[in-house]
Amino acid sequence: MKENRICRLFGIRYPIIQAGMVWCSGWKLAAAVSAKGGLGIIGAGSMYPEVLRHHIKSLKAATDKPFAVNVPLLYPDIEQHMAVIEEEGVPIVFTSAGNPASWTSWLKERGIIVVHVVPNVKLALKCEQRGVDAVVCEGFEAGGHNGKDEITSMCLIPQVADALQIPVIAAGGIGDGRAIAAALALGADGVQIGSRFAATAESSAHPNFKKSILEADDSATVLCMKNVVPVRLIKNEFYKKISEAETRCASPDEIRAILGKRRAKAGIFEGDLTEGELEIGQISGLIQDIPTAAELFDRLLESYQNTVAGLPDRL
Amino acid sequence: MKENRICRLFGIRYPIIQAGMVWCSGWKLAAAVSAKGGLGIIGAGSMYPEVLRHHIKSLKAATDKPFAVNVPLLYPDIEQHMAVIEEEGVPIVFTSAGNPASWTSWLKERGIIVVHVVPNVKLALKCEQRGVDAVVCEGFEAGGHNGKDEITSMCLIPQVADALQIPVIAAGGIGDGRAIAAALALGADGVQIGSRFAATAESSAHPNFKKSILEADDSATVLCMKNVVPVRLIKNEFYKKISEAETRCASPDEIRAILGKRRAKAGIFEGDLTEGELEIGQISGLIQDIPTAAELFDRLLESYQNTVAGLPDRL
Secondary structure, X not given: OOOOHXXXXXXXXXXXXXXXXXXXXXXXXXXXXXXXXXXXXXXXXXXXXXXXXXXXXXXXXXXXXXXXXXXXXXXXXHHHHHHHHHHOOOXXXXXXXXXXXXXXXXXXXXXXXXXXXXXXXXXXXXXXXXXXXXXXXXXXXXXXXXXXOOOOHHHHHHHHHHHOOOOEEEEOOOOOHHHHHHHHHOOOOEEEEOHHHHOOOOOOOOHHHXXXXXXXXXXXXXXXXXXXXXXXXXXXXXXXXXXXXXXXXXXXXXXXXXXXXXXXXXXXXXXXXXXXXXXXXXXXXXXXXOOOHHHHHHHHXXXXXXXXXXXXXXX | OOOOHHHHHHOOOOOEXXXXXXXXXXXXXXXXXXXXXXXXXXXXXHOOHHHHHHHHHHHHHHOOOOEEEEEEOOOOOHHHHHHHHHHOOOOEEEEEOOOOOOXXXXXXXXXXXXXXXXXXXXXXXXXXXXXXXXXXXXXXXXXXXXXXOOOOHHHHHHHHHHHOOOOEEEEOOOOOHHHHHHHHHOOOOEEEEOHHHHOOOOXXXXXXXXXXXXXXXXXXXXXXXXXXXXXXXXXXXXXXXXXXXXXXXXXXXXXXXXXXXXXXXXXXXXXXXOOOOOXXXXXXXXXXXXXXXXXXXXXXXXXXXXXXXXXXXXX
16 A cells, blocks of 8 residues: 555555554554554553653564554643653654644654544644644544544544545544445545454453453443543443433533542553443444454454455446 | 345345435435436325325336335324335335334235334344344434434444344445445445435425535534434524523423424425424535435446545555
């Protein structure tokens, strides 16, 4: 895919990006994906600045291939994170959960490629105007934090692709090569895959959390806390408390009090399936095993190829 | 596509089905689609039994190609509708909004092909067990009435395709040939297209309603009234009343009182964009013109072909 715009932009072989995910995507997962010719991403959202530095250094020791760091822009230690990114020579930064205007110029001035995550066409256009190099358009089905517009990948990808000149990466609902083919058909230049990589051997998630992904069916997740911080998660006991509060129109403050702190860490990293916040995408229902990242990567390539070979040239 | 299972099941040339839609899909639209080699559907949900008979007779006078009638199973005049369907020799019936067990045997005994609309894998499996010939899996992005599980087309299509032996028709978010290719890549045998056909010359919707589809952007619709009757519609003044009531946790009875009667007719057929219920899909943001059904059909075929031709054989 020499002519692929995402491959050219990032200097990678395959337009497959492993999403930055809190408590899942440390250096081991990102290095394994980058070594295979995709783009591995370290998720800085769950790391203190010096932990992030350790992960970047470990990744660079494991592979010399391109990689990226994902930085949620609402993170409190954002300046320190950005300083670590500059000092460690991170070539690509994915920013999310914030305004693309706030850090794009700073990063670009340092020669860093900038990608921003968007949930709608309006923000995608704003990214392009602000000089972002590519966007990830993230559909309603994606796990974790999400937008309020509830636009699905099937609707979002073609509309963002039509509106922008810069490359478009599709995210949300992509669990196998069939969905990669679908995303490219809809106009994406590449794909970002989260949940499927969360359930790999190199993912730093707790075994309990990985098991909960395998056990999830098509209806297992829901986008909730829309008035506080919209997030897609598995409907566990913690969710039931949130749902009960939402059903009786509890105030945002009360929802925040129920949410409290450290729930994502408790659920994803420590394996508390009852009280933890189990952030994962709707495509979990399709995920049935825990391969290595390399095995999964090969499977994605093969399944893409089989899918395209099976499509009729004309109807 | 001689080997396509949907084409073989229905006896049609192209696996493109025009959705049955209240106040949009009378005999003119369905006949135009069937004449082009797709499957046109008369939407019985907005018709009295004798009106339905008139539409079936008119369609049969216009084309001898296969066609179908869509019957929401919760409709009050259901027995009379089914009697008309039998008397007029309708070859294919799409049932929706109800239990597939209730009418499948009756229809099958009369030699009628039965398709049921499903929002999740569980109901899809139940349909297969009950002897339904094919399912329409309808994603969260689809317009009008919808399921409560909020499963998007990207996630629903592959999971239903994996679970069933019978053919699967994808619906929700399909507005051009790119999305047809995506749906087939995800495992669908064919597609059902609603919103895009609602904005054609032959659609019986009011010009005001068609104009509101053209003006809609990616964020213009929302799935609301989830505790009463989940429906995706354009966020107009009527919706704002519903939303305000939902925000203060109004009871289902109060929501029903605000909804009242005849809102879909007022909005879609009479063109009241303020107080009407403007049922349409999220893909409206992509729709920019009002072609004839035949023009649109040719465009879908060409755009599918261009899309598949543009997909790399391997990544």
